Amino acid sequence: MAEQTSTANAWPANPADLIPAGRKRLGWGLLAAATLGLLAIIVVQILYKTEMSTVGFDTWRPVVYAYILWGAALGAWQVLTRGEDGQRALFLLPALLFTIAMVIFPTLFGFYIALTDWNLSSFTGRRFNGLDNFWQMLADPYYRNALLNMVLYVLAVLVEYVVAFGLALLLNAQIRARKFFRVVFLLPLMLSPVAVSWMVGKSLMEYRFGPAATLARHLGWDNPAFFSDPITARISIMMLDAWTFIPFMMIMLLAGLQAMSREVLEAARVDGATAWQTFWQVTFPLMLPVSVTAVILRIIFKLKLADIIITLTSGGPGGATDSVSSFIYREYRDRSNVGYGTMLAMAYLIIIVVFVTWLLKVASRFVRNVN
Amino acid sequence: MSVQTTDYTVSEIRSPAAFITSRVFIYGALVFWAFVCLFPIYWTITTSFKSAVDVTQGHLIPFVDFTPDWKGWRSLGLSPDSIFQTSTVRDEFFKRFMNSVITSVGASALAIIIGSLAAYGLVRYRYKFAWFRNEDISFFFLSQLILPPVVLALPFLVLYREVALLDTRIGLVLLYTLMVLPIVIWIMRDQFNSIPVELEEAALVDGLSIWGAFFRIVMPIALPGMVAAFILAMVLCWNEYFFAALLTSTDAKTIPVMVASQTGSQGINWWSMAALATAAIAPLAIIGIALERYLIMGMTAGSVK
Numbered sequence: 236m237a238e239q240t241s242t243a244n245a246w247p248a249n250p251a252d253l254i255p256a257g258r259k260r261l262g263w264g265l266l267a268a269a270t271l272g273l274l275a276i277i278v279v280q281i282l283y284k285t286e287m288s289t290v291g292f293d294t295w296r297p298v299v300y301a302y303i304l305w306g307a308a309l310g311a312w313q314v315l316t317r318g319e320d321g322q323r324a325l326f327l328l329p330a331l332l333f334t335i336a337m338v339i340f341p342t343l344f345g346f347y348i349a350l351t352d353w354n355l356s357s358f359t360g361r362r363f364n365g366l367d368n369f370w371q372m373l374a375d376p377y378y379r380n381a382l383l384n385m386v387l388y389v390l391a392v393l394v395e396y397v398v399a400f401g402l403a404l405l406l407n408a409q410i411r412a413r414k415f416f417r418v419v420f421l422l423p424l425m426l427s428p429v430a431v432s433w434m435v436g437k438s439l440m441e442y443r444f445g446p447a448a449t450l451a452r453h454l455g456w457d458n459p460a461f462f463s464d465p466i467t468a469r470i471s472i473m474m475l476d477a478w479t480f481i482p483f484m485m486i487m488l489l490a491g492l493q494a495m496s497r498e499v500l501e502a503a504r505v506d507g508a509t510a511w512q513t514f515w516q517v518t519f520p521l522m523l524p525v526s527v528t529a530v531i532l533r534i535i536f537k538l539k540l541a542d543i544i545i546t547l548t549s550g551g552p553g554g555a556t557d558s559v560s561s562f563i564y565r566e567y568r569d570r571s572n573v574g575y576g577t578m579l580a581m582a583y584l585i586i587i588v589v590f591v592t593w594l595l596k597v598a599s600r601f602v603r604n605v606n
Numbered sequence: 607m608s609v610q611t612t613d614y615t616v617s618e619i620r621s622p623a624a625f626i627t628s629r630v631f632i633y634g635a636l637v638f639w640a641f642v643c644l645f646p647i648y649w650t651i652t653t654s655f656k657s658a659v660d661v662t663q664g665h666l667i668p669f670v671d672f673t674p675d676w677k678g679w680r681s682l683g684l685s686p687d688s689i690f691q692t693s694t695v696r697d698e699f700f701k702r703f704m705n706s707v708i709t710s711v712g713a714s715a716l717a718i719i720i721g722s723l724a725a726y727g728l729v730r731y732r733y734k735f736a737w738f739r740n741e742d743i744s745f746f747f748l749s750q751l752i753l754p755p756v757v758l759a760l761p762f763l764v765l766y767r768e769v770a771l772l773d774t775r776i777g778l779v780l781l782y783t784l785m786v787l788p789i790v791i792w793i794m795r796d797q798f799n800s801i802p803v804e805l806e807e808a809a810l811v812d813g814l815s816i817w818g819a820f821f822r823i824v825m826p827i828a829l830p831g832m833v834a835a836f837i838l839a840m841v842l843c844w845n846e847y848f849f850a851a852l853l854t855s856t857d858a859k860t861i862p863v864m865v866a867s868q869t870g871s872q873g874i875n876w877w878s879m880a881a882l883a884t885a886a887i888a889p890l891a892i893i894g895i896a897l898e899r900y901l902i903m904g905m906t907a908g909s910v911k
Binding site: 293294295296298299319322323324325326327329330331333334337338340341342344345348401402405408410416417418419420421422423424425426427428429430431432433434435437438439443444446449478483486487490535538539541542545546559560563564567568573576577580581583584587588591 | 632633635636639640642643644645646647649650653661662663664666719720721723724726727728731733735743746747750751752753754755756757758759760761762763764765768769770771780781783784787791815816817820841844845847848851852861862863865866869876879880883886887890891893894895898901902905906
């Protein structure tokens, strides 16, 4: 399965023919036994679960153990039959087997669930219904609305980026107590979004006594209801999310600023550039690669946005603040609609894979063109 | 560095008046944002010591406009007068707290172990699994980052029920490991790349095996990177809500789930909510302040070349 070519200079490969034939046979025997054992236990379980035999286990957990044993046997087989090359493969195998088991299988299974009519609260159980969920999804105004919200939430990243860049510039200026400010600015990132949604959303921004509402009244907003009309509610959610995640971009941008060579800025100044010109002509273009990385990572995190919305507004008012994740969460939690919810999730997965791939392409071309 | 940069600042801004204006602006902005970051935390902590009147009248400063009281902490069973009495809320809280500790530490540790091994292999050796080469394998790992939790949550709900892992800490540990593994591999790849390969070559010449060289030579050098990855993974796991909310019900509930379930039910009972929120954020806030250096190291790994 695993073949390696060693890099010419670093690691001379152990010729495989130095390994005695007996050891190789042992390795192959081990692998064969483990594979047969795994297959056997799966077959026994399938027969038991489909009530074609009476021998079997109550749960599928023995299959998990069998898979772990099989993974161990696979590693042993590599070492026994391929010596040092096998030892090298051993570095990669645990993570690979783990990820494959945890991602590939559930995702495939998810695609299957997406094609079924399956409501946990109904008694009929799982029933294959083809593309019905898909057609239902296309006609679902709430899902479309959630997707549209995701577009808005992702666009808000640009504003976050501007703020984060500003903060990074401030921290990079010649200031006292830089470490203190850096720690303080980083703090919101440490807080759990659920706690934040109470601390800020439900108490600070509380309509009657929240300090933020009081402040808003003083500033002339008579009716500071942060979560009652759709536009304000969206903006409030964006601000809350920005509050927790701006430090993330800020730190990356700050690292970029600190890695910039002083000579370039010095040269710009000698040439008589103003601070404004220096920023736009020198700092910003040089920071572009870091900026693109930070923004893309932030967008990827943004696409998972759910916690704050679930705990704060439950998507309200009227689904106005729903992200896709929070909408699917409620589809499952409130309506137990596993089949349809999974279809929505899988459609979302495909959309964001396409989107992120496109984003990476555009970003790399963009960075190349500017520099 | 400081001499050089002071030079640069002073000479860039020519007149003293402009210099003072820029200073005022910079410090004003810094203080303003520090206030934005700290006020919600300050508000939460002080609210946990307030009574209902103090909340509704918007009192802000303890001892000046309200008398602090252990009210919120008493309702959690954590105030000085109630700490030695039995308290079901406190037992509940500690159970959730331990669940959070075990799942986040367990998942971070597991991710560090298998992630570091994989990252090391990918940096040092050339692999070819069928038609997949190193770049493809790296991409496979890192691409897991874009997988939204919602895609995995429902299949896992079904699968975990089948393998009896629903509402168990092990089930959460496995999922959290999956969630942070791409980040760990990303950070550790960067770490191992910065270690000169000659060190391991010397170790191999001295008779160490590949794995011996890894454990005895490479691991100690890469330790700061591992700490950084561990802290970052801890933060993500500790704050995770989505999987925990869907996949746990009684036994394995974590702190965020407990916080979320309280917000809905308690209405105006602000002091106990505030105490709970404070207790939920305190461990990470302390870790974050103490190990800020590592956290920053983890976040900036690989972003600046």
